[in-house]
Amino acid sequence: xxxxxxxxxxxxxxxxxxDPRRGNIRRxxxxxxxxxxxxxxxxxxxxxxxATSGCDGLLLRSxxxxxxxxxxxxxxxxxxxxxSLNLPKTDRVDARMLARMGxxxxxxxxxxxxxxxAELAELSGRRDQLKRMxxxxxxxxxxxxxxxxxxxxxxSLRAIARRIRKIEAAIDAFVAAHxxxxxxxxxxxxxxxxxxxxSVTLLSHMPELGTLDRHTVASLGGLAPRARESGRWRGQRxxxxxxxxxxxxxxxxxVSAMSHRRLCPxxxxxxxxxxxxxxxxxVAVARKLLKAGQGDRRGRRPxxxxxxxxxxxxxxxxxxxxxxxxxxxxxxxxAVRRRHGGVSPLVPCRGIVGRSSQTAHNSVKGGQLxxxxxxxxxxxxxxxx
Numbered sequence: 001x002x003x004x005x006x007x008x009x010x011x012x013x014x015x016x017x018x019d020p021r022r023g024n025i026r027r028x029x030x031x032x033x034x035x036x037x038x039x040x041x042x043x044x045x046x047x048x049x050x051a052t053s054g055c056d057g058l059l060l061r062s063x064x065x066x067x068x069x070x071x072x073x074x075x076x077x078x079x080x081x082x083x084s085l086n087l088p089k090t091d092r093v094d095a096r097m098l099a100r101m102g103x104x105x106x107x108x109x110x111x112x113x114x115x116x117x118a119e120l121a122e123l124s125g126r127r128d129q130l131k132r133m134x135x136x137x138x139x140x141x142x143x144x145x146x147x148x149x150x151x152x153x154x155x156s157l158r159a160i161a162r163r164i165r166k167i168e169a170a171i172d173a174f175v176a177a178h179x180x181x182x183x184x185x186x187x188x189x190x191x192x193x194x195x196x197x198x199s200v201t202l203l204s205h206m207p208e209l210g211t212l213d214r215h216t217v218a219s220l221g222g223l224a225p226r227a228r229e230s231g232r233w234r235g236q237r238x239x240x241x242x243x244x245x246x247x248x249x250x251x252x253x254x255v256s257a258m259s260h261r262r263l264c265p266x267x268x269x270x271x272x273x274x275x276x277x278x279x280x281x282x283v284a285v286a287r288k289l290l291k292a293g294q295g296d297r298r299g300r301r302p303x304x305x306x307x308x309x310x311x312x313x314x315x316x317x318x319x320x321x322x323x324x325x326x327x328x329x330x331x332x333x334x335a336v337r338r339r340h341g342g343v344s345p346l347v348p349c350r351g352i353v354g355r356s357s358q359t360a361h362n363s364v365k366g367g368q369l370x371x372x373x374x375x376x377x378x379x380x381x382x383x384x385x
Contacts, residue, residue: 005107006041007099008049009091010056018095029055034062041068046109048102050075057118064112071107073098076241111207116178121204123174127167127197128245134160171200191292193257193285201249202293214291222247223287239283246290254285264288 009016010029015037017025027033041047047063047070049056056072063070078094081101087093101107134157141153175182181203188199202209208220218224222242228235239247258268264285271281 004042004045005099005102006045006047007095007097007102008037008047008059009094009098010049010052010059011091012055014091015059016091016095018092018099020099024092024095029058031058031062034058038062038066038068045069046071046102046107048073048098048107050078050098061115061118064115069109071102072110073101073107111211114180114207116174116181117204117207120171120174120181120200123167123171124200124204125245127164127171130160130164130167134164171196175200188293191289193253193289194293195253198249198253198289199293201245202290205243205245209294212294214294217294218287218290220246221250221287221290223250223283223290247286250286250289251282253289254282257289258282258285 004020006020007018013029015027015029015033017027017037019025025037027037045068047059047068049059049070049072051072052075060070060072078098078101082089082094082097085097087097137153137157137160141150141157144150144153175185184203185196185199188194188202189196194202206217206221209217212220215224220242222244223239223246224242225237225239226241227237258281267288268281268285271284276284
């Protein structure tokens with residue numbers, strides 16, 4: 001059966017709809033209007049609309065509740081598609097353009113996110129807004145010289161700090177009330193360098209985490225360098241596009257981890273020895289954090305990769321980089337040998353590798369990460385930094 005793509009251009013008050021069978025339609029962007037529009041669709045129709053900063057919230061929730069497939073388009077991609085067709089800019093034309101874009105590119109359904117994740121994203125977004133307000137006020141305080149202005153800004157900073165604490169308490173309470181979210185956050189926080197603020201950002205703004213390959217997830221997070229080459233010319237590569245919330249949160253986490261030498265110090269030193277600037281190194285570390293979170297959310301390797309490997313696989317993640325146990329191996333529980341003797345406690349890695357139900361463990365060994373397991377030949381361990 002041929003799938004019909006229905007384009008919807010969203011605004012605060014209206015839904016401008018293009019259905020190839022009925023032409024252009026306009027419905028109010030209200031619960032009643034959205035319900036009427038969805039009831040007019042046939043089974044299997046795909047709704048295509050742009051992710052338009054809040055205007056799509058009602059349509060998104062209603063489509064999820066009704067079980068109607070939809071695809072949210074990156075507005076920049078839609079803009080470039082319209083430019084390639086030399087189209088004018090009107091709501092009716094945009095709706096037709098989105099329907100055509102969906103049909104030509106054969107869009108599949110967007111990842112279905114948990115309803116509670118949208119509320120978590122709102123709480124996280126509000127915290128980000130307050131932190132930016134706090135930064136703005138601090139910058140104003142640094143430039144203010146009048147006593148009355150300084151006193152007013154100081155009072156404003158105290159009020160913002162109280163509001164930030166209130167929102168953070170609301171986030172903690174919300175997570176505690178949703179065990180599924182709490183488990184996912186705890187899993188992400190097993191990665192060194194990822195704490196509660198970063199894990200909430202990843203979970204609320206990247207529902208695809210754990211379902212994509214490492215190159216795609218780095219590009220989606222805005223942390224993949226883009227090549228700029230033409231003929232013999234080789235330009236400098238820059239990161240860009242992607243989701244700015246993910247890039248900003250992981251960058252700050254990487255800077256913090258680097259300042260305390262908690263995360264892959266050998267990798268950082270190699271980049272410094274090559275003369276890489278500090279911001280380039282921070283972005284590289286942020287990309288490692290994202291790939292580590294990607295591996296932890298996925299929890300297991302694809303089956304195809306498992307069949308190809310006949311020896312312990314190269315670790316995929318940073319904190320929970322897993323090594324595939326052999327059939328006669330059992331996981332070490334208790335301690336791992338250091339290179340220079342002695343033992344150190346083990347931290348459980350909650351991912352599961354390959355077909356085995358055994359759980360790998362990792363240990364912080366002299367500032368570096370190690371994975372160990374036991375088998376017929378005794379304890380085997382590997383430094384994964």
